[in-house]
Amino acid sequence: MNGEWSAIVLAGVRPRDDGFAAAYGVAAKALIPVAGEAMVARVVRTLLASPSIGRIILLAQRLEPLRRGDLAWIDAEPGISLAESESGIARSVAACAGSAQAPFPLLVTTADHALLTVEMVETFLAGSGGTDVAVGLVERGTLDAAYPDNERTWLRFSDGAYSGANLFALRTETARAGLELWSSVEQDRKKARKLMLRFGPILALRALTRTISLDKAIAKASSRLGFTAKPVRLPFAEAAIDVDKPSDLVLAEHILHRRERVPKEKH
Secondary structure, X not given: OOOOEEEEEEOOOOOXXXXXXXXOOOOOHHHOEEOOEEHHHHHHHHHHOOOOEEEEEEEEOOOHHHHOHHHHHHHHOOOEEEEEOOXXXXXXXXXXXXXXXXXXXXXXXXXXXXXXXXHXXXXXXXXXXXXXXXXXXXXXXXXXXXXXXXXXXXXXXOOEEEEEEEEEEEOOHHHHHHHHHHHHHHHHOOOHHHHHHOOOHHHHHHHHOOOOOHHHHHHHHHHHOOOOEEEEEOOOHHHHOOOOOHHHHHHHHHHHHHHHHHHHHHO
């Protein structure tokens, strides 16, 4: 790895008992096998293959499971380090962002992003320029065209509905203000109305009534808080599909098996 970007992979456990992980006999969701390989390992392999990534940091409350068995190679891989996470995702990222272990610019993604590809990573990073913070999103039409039955959480604006792609770019030291915002809204990240109200009543009203576009909403919200931010719309439906429940796992394995089949059918 010789790229300029640091990549943080969030591989922590849920705050309450994780029935999803327990059903598969593992200590954390990140360890659930997807098409025969732990989902966290799939994310790490993708980042290792991405030209823009220079180092990888895995954040988790429990590091020992990431050092054992089929995952032992991760701890031994040059350029990868493991770090204990703190209370809350944003605080954990802030604790190592900008350090020697994880200098800016910084990509943040999640261990349950089992369908992540090098093309997704590189497309997102290429589109993140010119700002302190960038957020990867997938427009509803993109996802519905490929997977009409998939259920996601949607943020609705005048120009459409969007779902997160679990890809965040923190390009500068000023991006720390974005981490402070993230920390404050972390508990409401899937409750669109509560999240919007944190940016002031006028902006919240415009967002809730869908009279403002995604780009303008993010630009206005971030400028109020002292940093610049923008969305990066990704053309990949799979970028919005994380493995958060059994139905996601079934879909992810179907997609991965199809990916493996396509190259063989071309020869």
